[in-house]
Amino acid sequence: METKKKTFKGGFVFKGFQGYPLAVVESIGLPETVMYPLLDTKSLNEALVSKGDTVKAGQLLWQNDDVMGSPVIATINGTVKSIKPTMWEGSKVPVITVESDGTEKWTPVKGVTEDLDSLDAADIEETLYFAGVASSGRDGIPTRFNTSPIKSEEVQHLIVKHCESDVYNTDLSVLLRENTLEDFFDGLSLLKKIMPNARVYMAMNRKNPPWIKELSSDLFDEMVLVTPKYPQGQDEILTETVTGMKIPGECTPANASAIVLDVQTVLHVYDAVKTGKPLLEKIITMAGPGFSNRSHVKVRIGTSFDQIVKGRTAGKENRYIINSTMTGSAVSDMAKPLESDCNILIALEEGRVGEIMLWTKPGFRKHSIMNTMANAIFPLAKINNTNMNGEERACLSCGNCYNVCPSGLYPTQLFKYVERDKVDETVMRYGIFKCIDCNLCTYVCTAKIPLSDFMKEGKARLIKDGYASKKEILTSYGLKETE
Template sequence: MNPLRLFHKSFDHGVHPAHLKEQTCDLPMQRVPFVKEYLMPLGQNLGAPSKSIVQIGQRVRKGELIAEAAAFVSTTLHSPVTGTIKEIGDFRNFDGNFVPAIKIEADIYATQQSDAGNPIEWQSLSIDEFIQEVQNAGIVGMGGAAFPTHVKFAIPEGKKIRYLLINGAECEPYLTNDHRLMIERPEDLLMGAEIVRQKLGAEETVIGVEKNKPEAIAALRQHIKPGDPVRLVPLHVKYPQGAEKMIIKTIFNREVPAGQLPRDVEVNVNNVSTVVAIADYFERGRPLIERIVTVSGPGITYPANLIVPLGTPVRELLRFCGGLTDATQEVIMGGPMMGRPIATLDSPITKGSSGILAFTAAETSRRKEYPCISCGRCVEACPYFLNPARLARLSRARLFDEMVNYNVMDCVECGCCTFACPSAIPIVQLIRTGKDDLRTRKETPA
């Protein structure tokens, strides 16, 4: 790989949606009060769901293991509160589907302070022991993908990691949870990064932050000492720069070919929240039991950046933020480009929940759809060099198998094509339909 260059261009294609971060970017993180019940879905990560190890009626302490990893590509769950296991069964998730989960009733008399955990002597751990500890901590990619982090650290024989890339792009409009974490916990971020850098044997840590977060850039700069193997790279603002392959292209000018991973170009990428979670575990013995969530959008009375115990119902966050305005039409989980509508406000915050956004008719009303005029704007917008117009046409004709010939599975559902389309064709939704059909048929034996 070429030596690192500060590549002031960007990845190819992509779009420039309005940032819309001003509602929350200056709001310090605040802790939500504890509530009565918490719901911990067993499948909070990509890969195999965790396996419950608790019984109904069992008392659990905050931070205690309640579900273990079911496979290597799986992770653990810990109780977000001190309380009692109330139910184990199927509950409705944010997308409306029933998923297995553990319901915990919080103990109203408990202090809900975490037991002081013991720091872990990470310097002396072998790489395999380190990977095992990251799995024990239940840490996943917290930018939204929720891929188990320990799996990313398992570098196959013959490969090496030269750069640890910390992803502080936070390119989705509205979301500012990573922004606030960089401002308020820069030392922990740098500590977590240094732990990972040393354990992976990387030469340097590179932190990429979009230039619309000047306070975050300043806070990190202030804490990087001369001689530290850390480089901070301010990035032009562009969506979807937070996608791993895009931020690698921007910073290193390297393409990660379809079907390959960042490690194939000697890079390991982690989101800022994930790296802070690593510092929390190794420096304080605290597993992943809470996360920062941005609650924003025109339908929220008092937008906020909240420190939320996992399992807290969305309804409680909205209540804490003064509730929804009467004009609210839709609540979504995640950012406006890749997020999904929430089917029930009783669904819980999980490890991948970066934001809860409430939209009014102005943001949700569907533009009138017109026929495709073959303008090519969707093709120009697609950062994965797909032909979204063709994929949408095939999906509409239910020619799902043919979509495979046009690399539909490389689509990351970033929504750039839909954003760019002057005919208001719901391209990404059509592509999603095709992908869902292909996946379902693959999983269901004929």
């Protein structure tokens, strides 16, 4: 194994905020009801169960090999209360509601295997598919089922990431205390079996030396020590940092024959194959000043957010955000269930009341790219709520946006083109497709201009007006087309 320090130009370090979670895992017990939206179908008849049926945790609820992804599986034991079409992010999809019977047991996917070495790739892939693990991560885990846009043999780079570059991150010690380090390595060798041609990387926060030492193993071809600055953890930038291949925003690592997974997914792989445990529960990091007590919790997938945050909100008016304060979406309805792609749940207080004479105060508790209101030196926890912290003004060309841009763009200039309706070859030549939607330009903007929204609009319009197609983008960046 070789160890290399790698990083990218630009980016921004988030540190010293309010509301970091404790490194402990709590259980919130079994939920009373769980919901499973069948997002990839419109037909009620496709569900494999019907109302009143008894289901076991691990049982298949829906399966369609024509659609990319894993089957939907039940995560608790109980009875099907209803299957009805419900409005779900703009379209009607069938939602299965299951009422728990209060038992924790689950049905193994396959026979429990003690001897991991005797398994061949086909066994592992089948287990991962039926355990629901194969659809984890941006591009899924490639198997002989339809779970990923690329095939197993085509994967040349397998990147396991723990960059800790976001505002709130999952604690590695929590994950590796629930399972052990050996489990992680076993999971990794199982993945290596599926993707035999892949070079395996571990992308690790270089400011976490104890774990770097623990994780050093010959299972990795390369240990990449990355600087924990945002957006290092975002797949496009991480792939570029690790492999040197630029991924434009409209593409995924799969186009560069790379698969990016996080540590928890590797542990799920181990659990599924070794003990036959399907993807029933996840460790969710609950962070942010909106929670009264913050920790990591073990939650069954399908539990509604209401049940997850119960007793932690301290009566505040909160906004709940999935995975990242920078790119994640807010939970629109707290009755909605947790889906398997959620790792972090952040609660930020809605800052509807501005602070009096905010702009004259020394910024001891303010997080800012300008580091002299002493905010860089004073170790006081920084305030973060959803207030805009200022009014929108004309662009000053202060330079914050292009100093932090991880793709080396000039967002201020691209914004001016899009704002004035001049969306043509010029913005394309200025590299608008390199934008990976990390939203950092909007974050640091002095004039509070939603720069990243203009970038998204510009890209969408270029594709709509026929200036570029996804295929042309892929060819110009030397990437491969996928399904």
